[in-house]
Amino acid sequence: MLYFYRRFKSCVMKRTLLILSQIPVFLLLLAGCKENQRPMLPPVAGTAYDVLVVMPKYQWEGVLGDTMRSLLAYPIPYFPQREPILTLRHVQPDGFKGIFQTYRNVLIISIGNQYDKARLLLSRDVSAKTQIIYELQGPNQAAVIDLLVQNSQQIVGTILNTERLRTVELNKKYYDKNIHDKLLKNHSLSLSIPQGFAIQVDTGNFVWIEQMRGDNILGLLIWTYPYKDTLQLIKQALLVKRNEILRRNVPGKDPGSYMTTEKIFEPLFDVNRLGNQIFYQLSGLWTVEKGFMGGPFINVTTIDHARKRIVTVDGFVFAPNQQKRNWLFQLEAIAYTISFPE
Missing domain, CATH: 3.30.379 (Chitobiase; domain 2)
Known part of the structure; x- marks a missing residue:
């Protein structure tokens, strides 16, 4: 009987020591969680810009x-x-x-x-x-x-x-998966475009994506061409390429008309970096040669080094008598989501 009592007492002591040995670890973990825990912040209020x-x-x-x-x-x-x-x-x-x-x-x-x-x-x-x-x-x-x-x-x-x-x-959180997957499959590029846009034209090296808001148009044009040297990325070279692509791919309503860059206002030029990617940006006015349409545009160009090509995303807005800033800046942000698979 004494043997069983001693054995029982020994087992209880071991279990007690085991439990006690875990308490400091638990308390340390709990303290660490409290120290690292930050209050959850709400989303920002107000309208963009x-x-x-x-x-x-x-x-x-x-x-x-x-x-x-x-x-x-x-x-x-x-x-x-x-x-x-x-x-x-x-x-x-x-x-x-x-x-x-x-x-x-x-x-x-x-x-x-x-x-x-x-x-x-x-x-x-x-x-x-x-x-x-x-x-x-x-x-x-x-x-x-x-x-x-x-x-x-x-x-x-x-x-x-x-x-x-x-x-x-x-x-990047809320994008049109159908458009994203088509661009990835057909053009080896990732672009996060919100719901509401639709691909209108896809001719291999040129894609036209558009969203209609009543009579207003939000357009995204994507084109690619071989990368040779950095001279292709200076302002004048990008403008020449833009006008060349638009003349060939974006016709106006009237015969012989086409989209081009407005010459009265000299486009702005800027170079930005997001992560490891460098972006060359033009901002200006587009117009229709032999036509009457026009509006602001933002043209964002970067290099896909793995495929030795230049990729441009050109966003334009047509919204007569409407505020255009937030729409154009939305297109700009879409352009900055571009990335390329390995």
């Missing part, structure tokens, strides 16, 4: 507000109608609460004696995912205006790039 400006009303309606509108909401230079590069929306400091605190792009003006000099601060993911908040601090209004003048291009560029990335990520 909107900026919420937090400042007193008298500043918004005065010289500071006028300066802000001229530097951050200037007209897009290549649009046929006047549209701002960004849309500024005002709220007073005591109203900056609730859903306003989750706004996608926020610009806060802070002026007071507590600041010894002007400073520009940038914060991300404060109250919402992908949110950016700029704060301009300064001892007086003149110092803040100087700060704004010096940094306006940086502010606009950061907001535009952030909006583009937001749309790129959204397109």
